[in-house]
Amino acid sequence: MNAYQALTERFQRLARLDHLSAIAGWDMQTMMPSGGSDARGEALAELSVMHHEILVQSSTAELIALAQQETLNSDQQANLNEISRHYADAALLPTELVEAKALAGSRCEQAWRQQRIENDWQGFQRNLTPVVELSRQEAQLRAKALGCSPYDALLNLYEPGMTSQRLDTLFGELIQWLPELLQQIVAKQPASSTVQTHRVFPLSQQKALAESVMQLLDFDFTHGRLDVSAHPFCGGVPTDVRITTRYNTDEFLSALMGVIHETGHARYEQNLPKQWPGQPIALARSTAIHESQSLFLEMQLGRSKAFLQRLHPLICQHLTAATDLSLNDLVQQVQHVSPGFIRVDADEVSYPAHIVLRYEIERSLINGEVEVSDIPELWDEKMQRYLGLSTAGNYRNGCMQDIHWTDGSFGYFPTYTLGAMYAAQLFNTLQQQLPNLDEAITLGNLAPIFAWLKENIWSKGSRFPVDSLIQQATGETLNPKWFKQHLERRYLGD
Amino acid sequence: MNAYQALTERFQRLARLDHLSAIAGWDMQTMMPSGGSDARGEALAELSVMHHEILVQSSTAELIALAQQETLNSDQQANLNEISRHYADAALLPTELVEAKALAGSRCEQAWRQQRIENDWQGFQRNLTPVVELSRQEAQLRAKALGCSPYDALLNLYEPGMTSQRLDTLFGELIQWLPELLQQIVAKQPASSTVQTHRVFPLSQQKALAESVMQLLDFDFTHGRLDVSAHPFCGGVPTDVRITTRYNTDEFLSALMGVIHETGHARYEQNLPKQWPGQPIALARSTAIHESQSLFLEMQLGRSKAFLQRLHPLICQHLTAATDLSLNDLVQQVQHVSPGFIRVDADEVSYPAHIVLRYEIERSLINGEVEVSDIPELWDEKMQRYLGLSTAGNYRNGCMQDIHWTDGSFGYFPTYTLGAMYAAQLFNTLQQQLPNLDEAITLGNLAPIFAWLKENIWSKGSRFPVDSLIQQATGETLNPKWFKQHLERRYLGD
Numbered sequence: 011m012n013a014y015q016a017l018t019e020r021f022q023r024l025a026r027l028d029h030l031s032a033i034a035g036w037d038m039q040t041m042m043p044s045g046g047s048d049a050r051g052e053a054l055a056e057l058s059v060m061h062h063e064i065l066v067q068s069s070t071a072e073l074i075a076l077a078q079q080e081t082l083n084s085d086q087q088a089n090l091n092e093i094s095r096h097y098a099d100a101a102l103l104p105t106e107l108v109e110a111k112a113l114a115g116s117r118c119e120q121a122w123r124q125q126r127i128e129n130d131w132q133g134f135q136r137n138l139t140p141v142v143e144l145s146r147q148e149a150q151l152r153a154k155a156l157g158c159s160p161y162d163a164l165l166n167l168y169e170p171g172m173t174s175q176r177l178d179t180l181f182g183e184l185i186q187w188l189p190e191l192l193q194q195i196v197a198k199q200p201a202s203s204t205v206q207t208h209r210v211f212p213l214s215q216q217k218a219l220a221e222s223v224m225q226l227l228d229f230d231f232t233h234g235r236l237d238v239s240a241h242p243f244c245g246g247v248p249t250d251v252r253i254t255t256r257y258n259t260d261e262f263l264s265a266l267m268g269v270i271h272e273t274g275h276a277r278y279e280q281n282l283p284k285q286w287p288g289q290p291i292a293l294a295r296s297t298a299i300h301e302s303q304s305l306f307l308e309m310q311l312g313r314s315k316a317f318l319q320r321l322h323p324l325i326c327q328h329l330t331a332a333t334d335l336s337l338n339d340l341v342q343q344v345q346h347v348s349p350g351f352i353r354v355d356a357d358e359v360s361y362p363a364h365i366v367l368r369y370e371i372e373r374s375l376i377n378g379e380v381e382v383s384d385i386p387e388l389w390d391e392k393m394q395r396y397l398g399l400s401t402a403g404n405y406r407n408g409c410m411q412d413i414h415w416t417d418g419s420f421g422y423f424p425t426y427t428l429g430a431m432y433a434a435q436l437f438n439t440l441q442q443q444l445p446n447l448d449e450a451i452t453l454g455n456l457a458p459i460f461a462w463l464k465e466n467i468w469s470k471g472s473r474f475p476v477d478s479l480i481q482q483a484t485g486e487t488l489n490p491k492w493f494k495q496h497l498e499r500r501y502l503g504d
Numbered sequence: 505m506n507a508y509q510a511l512t513e514r515f516q517r518l519a520r521l522d523h524l525s526a527i528a529g530w531d532m533q534t535m536m537p538s539g540g541s542d543a544r545g546e547a548l549a550e551l552s553v554m555h556h557e558i559l560v561q562s563s564t565a566e567l568i569a570l571a572q573q574e575t576l577n578s579d580q581q582a583n584l585n586e587i588s589r590h591y592a593d594a595a596l597l598p599t600e601l602v603e604a605k606a607l608a609g610s611r612c613e614q615a616w617r618q619q620r621i622e623n624d625w626q627g628f629q630r631n632l633t634p635v636v637e638l639s640r641q642e643a644q645l646r647a648k649a650l651g652c653s654p655y656d657a658l659l660n661l662y663e664p665g666m667t668s669q670r671l672d673t674l675f676g677e678l679i680q681w682l683p684e685l686l687q688q689i690v691a692k693q694p695a696s697s698t699v700q701t702h703r704v705f706p707l708s709q710q711k712a713l714a715e716s717v718m719q720l721l722d723f724d725f726t727h728g729r730l731d732v733s734a735h736p737f738c739g740g741v742p743t744d745v746r747i748t749t750r751y752n753t754d755e756f757l758s759a760l761m762g763v764i765h766e767t768g769h770a771r772y773e774q775n776l777p778k779q780w781p782g783q784p785i786a787l788a789r790s791t792a793i794h795e796s797q798s799l800f801l802e803m804q805l806g807r808s809k810a811f812l813q814r815l816h817p818l819i820c821q822h823l824t825a826a827t828d829l830s831l832n833d834l835v836q837q838v839q840h841v842s843p844g845f846i847r848v849d850a851d852e853v854s855y856p857a858h859i860v861l862r863y864e865i866e867r868s869l870i871n872g873e874v875e876v877s878d879i880p881e882l883w884d885e886k887m888q889r890y891l892g893l894s895t896a897g898n899y900r901n902g903c904m905q906d907i908h909w910t911d912g913s914f915g916y917f918p919t920y921t922l923g924a925m926y927a928a929q930l931f932n933t934l935q936q937q938l939p940n941l942d943e944a945i946t947l948g949n950l951a952p953i954f955a956w957l958k959e960n961i962w963s964k965g966s967r968f969p970v971d972s973l974i975q976q977a978t979g980e981t982l983n984p985k986w987f988k989q990h991l992e993r994r995y996l997g998d
């Protein structure tokens with residue numbers, strides 16, 4: 011057995027541990043009774059320690075060095091690159107730093123749940139400060155190895171190849187035109203559509219609707235399922251993808267659009283390449299590309315008029331309290347734009363403003379240009395500038411609303427808006443390549459769309475770098491104009 | 505850190521792997537879509553290989569030897585004994601034998617599912633022969649190390665301390681009186697009670713009934729749950745016990761009694777000692793003791809007239825198709841005795857005959873006194889002698905009905921009847937210690953019963969050998985007369 015083969019066996023073992031961790035993690039969010047959580051947490055932590063031990067043992071580095079001398083085909087070479095990247099990401103940090111960060115992060119996250127309710131910025135600041143401090147240490151170590159800025163080193167954990175220089179341009183331009191576009195859209199849009207009050211949408215009906223929409227979106231129920239959790243997510247493994255949603259009996263659209271979103275993540279996972287089992291090359295390309303697939307289904311496809319025409323009869327059929335919902339009302343509700351405080355509730359036009367704000371703050375924070383104590387003022391100032399809303403003193407609905415920073419996931423936020431941009435660019439290419447796309451969508455004939463995504467994105471896994479993947483799929487690397495054009499056309503145009 | 509502490513840390517790690525394997529295994533039987541099974545099987549197999557590697561590494565033996573020289577208190581000494589036993593059980597077999605047996609077993613089990621339907625003894629015999637051959641090799645290796653007969657070596661994997669010499673006496677005496685008792689009972693019992701045909705018991709009603717009975721039996725829903733699987737079982741971990749049942753809309757009693765049975769297993773698990781987390785001493789004592797707890801709840805308590813009086817209103821309340829079921833009919837149905845071909849459908853009087861038959865055959869098989877080709881004739885002869893039924897040519901409902909031998913689980917069958925005997929002995933002690941027990945049961949005042957079981961069995965874990973555990977709880981080691989007395993009193997007496 012040569013070194014490359016030995017490495018693939020090691021990574022297959024790791025993938026099997028990841029499998030168990032994904033299923034036990036899913037169970038924790040969906041099935042586990044409350045009393046099970048301590049022991050489950052310990053079991054998952056043990057598995058993650060064992061995963062780390064296997065990955066960073068010195069023989070991994072030796073095998074990588076040996077494999078680099080072996081004759082490999084281009085697939086193997088690409089896989090070896092991913093193997094090296096995963097190894098380096100994991101091996102770079104001293105164990106004490108990893109443990110200290112995990113501890114500070116879980117302490118901060120735990121306390122945050124209550125502190126947020128109490129609008130307690132002082133308390134939160136005390137817990138967040140060590141998390142930021144340890145994240146800076148991590149970023150500096152990684153930056154030194156990669157030869158980049160501290161923030162870029164964290165960004166690369168989620169989005170390999172992306173730089174803050176490029177984000178500065180992408181997001182800098184975006185935030186030039188977005189506030190005005192928002193104002194135009196809000197001014198143009200009809201007064202809020204008839205609100206259906208005092209209606210009840212039973213969970214069983216919503217679930218049946220969700221599953222019929224998943225069927226329409228070609229979710230493979232022999233390799234996945236839909237359940238309920240407090241925070242919707244897409245988990246499991248490619249052979250068994252577990253998506254979740256959260257139903258509300260007062261209102262059905264958030265659960266439904268959430269299911270369409272997670273189905274986008276799920277179809278990517280279900281259609282990842284099968285010819286390299288357990289290998290890093292077979293994994294999803296990046297966080298932003300993953301989000302591009304969920305936003306492709308939710309935003310580009312799911313909230314389009316054409317798709318809503320197909321969705322409308324399904325809604326009326328499954329929900330007895332929505333039989334009189336008109337198509338016009340449905341479109342108005344689904345495409346309603348309204349700037350607000352909360353990122354996760356934001357429409358697709360306001361959403362990028364929330365992201366640019368967070369990106370600018372976390373980049374400066376990690377690079378040491380601002381401190382934790384500066385956050386509330388920066389937040390308020392940017393919210394006013396980008397969305398016309400003040401969060402002064404309103405920490406709960408301001409800088410304390412998100413979970414991401416509590417455990418030190420700096421570098422994650424930009425992937426949401428990168429995903430939206432990739433989704434727009436992919437959809438635009440599809441429109442050019444498939445004639446009568448809208449008509450096909452209205453008829454529910456989605457097979458050509460999925461065949462295109464499968465060929466160009468899903469089946470590629472991590473075979474190519476992001477830029478090359480997008481270039482091959484659309485003829486150019488990331489071009490933000492398609493996202494702008496999408497917003498203008500949907501909300502101002504036709 | 506001394507050697508004993510190092511061992512406890514190693515076993516805690518192993519317990520955490522067992523946790524993940526239990527949850528992923530439960531998921532496989534209850535939640536997993538069909539397409540997930542190959543990858544799940546591989547992930548679970550990988551975890552089991554890692555478990556084995558950690559357990560049998562040479563340093564485990566060295567640590568055990570060192571710990572035996574250390575000053576330990578009596579709890580620690582008992583734990584060290586269990587640690588040594590688990591280590592020896594695992595380390596004794598060469599890896600090739602373990603793998604060959606797993607392969608032959610899974611091939612035999614797979615094929616058996618279809619061969620049983622087709623009554624194909626010849627085909628089954630071809631696959632069972634290598635399983636028996638490899639089990640004999642395993643038994644001989646274990647026997648040499650333990651200094652006992654080959655069959656006893658396998659028996660000890662499930663029931664530490666039990667011998668076939670003792671079973672020969674216990675089961676030999678039992679099978680002297682059982683056939684005649686069965687005839688007396690069948691002759692005495694009223695003609696089969698009114699069969700309720702064409703009734704439908706909706707799953708949702710049966711589930712609500714099952715959960716209310718679990719509540720009555722003090723199942724802790726913050727540390728466990730009830731789901732559905734093709735083959736009912738009790739799985740999960742003590743902090744999160746997962747029991748399952750299988751509902752049938754034609755008939756509700758089998759699911760309900762099955763839930764009571766699994767609740768017995770579950771309460772044992774939920775109440776195992778908490779002061780030795782992850783240590784072998786905190787595990788359930790043995791397979792027969794585990795079964796004694798399920799049979800205590802199902803047979804001793806659950807099918808008693810006193811308990812059925814308490815159960816009756818719950819049934820009428822939850823099942824709209826059973827509102828007219830009389831208490832007399834319920835008792836008659838629950839206590840109906842009818843010798844038949846199938847072990848898993850057998851009443852508690854016939855059941856031991858099925859077990860003695862299997863015990864006698866598997867003991868001779870493993871000790872090399874009979875061959876696989878002799879099984880059908882032996883089966884038919886014993887079925888005629890013990891239950892008055894012939895299985896000649898009827899392999900499907902004869903020697904091909906059980907899964908246990910297909911993967912080489914020889915030594916398991918006796919634990920069912922040992923469990924029934926222990927249950928009767930425990931219940932008899934309780935009757936003597938708690939005055940007015942029947943009245944308390946009728947009133948649903950079960951707390952004293954559970955307090956007694958918790959103190960005498962559950963909270964002991966594996967702190968004492970089986971004989972000592974039973975001696976402490978009941979004042980004597982296993983005495984089969986209590987089981988005989990129980991059957992006579994319930995089915996002939998009072």
Ligand SMILES: [Zn+2]
Nearest residue numbers: 271275301304
């Ligand atoms: Zn997403």
Ligand SMILES: [Zn+2]
Nearest residue numbers: 765769795798
């Ligand atoms: Zn049982």
